[in-house]
Amino acid sequence: MRLTTKGRYAVTAMLDLAYHGEKKPVTLTDIAKRQNISLSYLEQLFSRLRRAGMVEGVRGPGGGYQLSRDTTQINIADIITAVDETIDSTRCGGKGNCQNSHPCLTHDLWMGLSEQIRLYLSTISLHDLLKRKTVRQVAERQDKPPTPPGLDIIIREETRV
Numbered sequence: 303m304r305l306t307t308k309g310r311y312a313v314t315a316m317l318d319l320a321y322h323g324e325k326k327p328v329t330l331t332d333i334a335k336r337q338n339i340s341l342s343y344l345e346q347l348f349s350r351l352r353r354a355g356m357v358e359g360v361r362g363p364g365g366g367y368q369l370s371r372d373t374t375q376i377n378i379a380d381i382i383t384a385v386d387e388t389i390d391s392t393r394c395g396g397k398g399n400c401q402n403s404h405p406c407l408t409h410d411l412w413m414g415l416s417e418q419i420r421l422y423l424s425t426i427s428l429h430d431l432l433k434r435k436t437v438r439q440v441a442e443r444q445d446k447p448p449t450p451p452g453l454d455i456i457i458r459e460e461t462r463v
Contacts, residue, residue, distance in 0.1 A: 309387035311339050312347050316381050319357065320373050320428040321441045327366035336444045347385050354384035373429035379420055389423065391415040 315333050322328045322336075330348060334341040348367060351357045358370040369376065382389060392412040394400035400409055431437050 305382070305389070306387060308347065308385050309382040311337075311343065312351065312385040312387070313378055313381050315339065315344055315347060316351070316356070316369075316376065317428060317431055317437065318441070319367060320369060320376075320432055321437070323366075323368045326364060327360040327368045329366040332366070350385045351381070354380075356381065356384055369428075373432060374427050376428045377424050378426045378428075378431075379423035382423065389416055389420045391419070 314337050318333045318337055319328050322332070330341055330344045333339065334344050348357060352359065355370055356376055357367045359365070359367055379389065388395070390396055392400065392409060393406075394409070396413060396416065398405040398409055400406040
């Protein structure tokens with residue numbers, strides 16, 4: 303299956319927004335820093351997510367983005383589709399022209415796999431991911447300021463004394 307960074311980054315950014323936006327709007331700059339994604343790339347993705355009705359911008363001081371629907375109403379397949387990403391395991395993009403303008407021998411097999419992946423991702427909401435302990439642990443770790451290089455060694459040495 304081909305899932306480019308566009309789809310992966312969109313899901314990651316939306317999960318970050320769902321986690322951090324529970325109390326207030328979240329800026330794209332904050333998401334970019336936490337997830338190590340280019341700000342200009344996030345702007346492009348959020349433009350598409352806004353058009354799809356998944357996020358809305360909040361202007362003014364304390365502004366940023368927030369989800370426009372409840373986390374239970376946004377599934378992973380919808381996020382991927384919103385940024386014009388396809389869930390496709392075929393070589394032909396699902397067009398059936400993989401071999402001399404006709405379906406290849408395994409076209410139906412790969413189409414079936416694509417549909418199973420799409421169905422699977424459509425059953426997972428942002429809410430489902432937020433309930434996962436590992437997701438919360440990673441989000442909490444990302445919220446902590448990074449330790450300056452070398453300081454972690456000093457801290458470990460001092461705790462041994």
